[in-house]
Amino acid sequence: MSINFWDLLHQRQDELTKSGRAVADYLLQHADEAQYLSISSLAKECNVAEATVFRFCRALGFEGYHEMRIALAQANATGSMVNHQELQPGATTATLCDHAHALFMTAINGTQNALSTEAVDEAVNLMRAAKQVFCFGQGGSMLLANDICARFSSLSTKFRTAGDSHLQLLTASLMGPEDVVLFVSYSGATRDMMETLRTAKDAGAKIILLTH
Structure with missing residues (x-):
């Protein structure tokens, strides 16, 4: 299933734990910065354990943090729909293109933010x-x-x-x-x-x- 990251977060927000909502609140307030953070850095910013961030990703339907961050990056960059399921060897061409696009946009946005x-x-x-x-x-x-x-x-x-x-x-x-x-x-x-x-x-x- 393909769905915009923010729509997905809105749909699942009531199902999150208190710690999970802390992660969600941080993403809502710091979306641009969050897409470049490692799982440990995001956990530190939210004052939660890395395991909490991982459970948050799973609660949204992602296989892990990497897939969640790709979806967040693409939602930030283009607002387009993104397949949030784990990338498998038999993935369709459309899915591969979505993932490649999200990765490139993350790199471009990261360069823009870091550029002096x-x-x-x-x-x-x-x-x-x-x-x-x-x-x-x-x-x-x-x-x-x-x-x-x-x-x-x-x-x-x-x-x-x-x-x-x-x-x-x-x-x-x-x-x-x-x-x-x-x-x-x-x-x-x-x-x-x-x-x-x-x-x-x-x-x-x-x-x-x-x-x-």
Whole structure:
């Protein structure tokens, strides 16, 4: 069955325990923030146990917290209907699309909420003034760095990339004060990344870190 999260909560509200109603009240008052919280963080905000949050999810008909948060995120983002049943290997294409859409919207909304426009403006000014901009990343982040480089290269010839961590380190050692490194990293704390950025900084280059 597919139903909007808020309609579902309204239908089941009278069936909730006192602790469950505390969770419901928090979601109603902090819907945008709640969709990004882990189960432990939500439990802390509601002054209840994690088990209470899990029971709340089950009381609404969800298999667990993950499914509940997807439904909440999609309701917040689009107001559209969402399938709140557990995603199974034999799920329909429509169900898979609903889940994928909700996950992407959660990521987009989370980025928007965490974004500092001042930091974006500063990064833009650094890249605009740079002689060369090197787009680096490692592992899976290298794919994103290459994509960023390709997109910016359609606007300017100053954008560069390097194939692996060793070449990135070598390139960093040859940079100067007019160069900028745009480094993409999910964790923002890998050893190779720190070594490359330290080398680039010692050479006088400016650093922009795009991280989670």
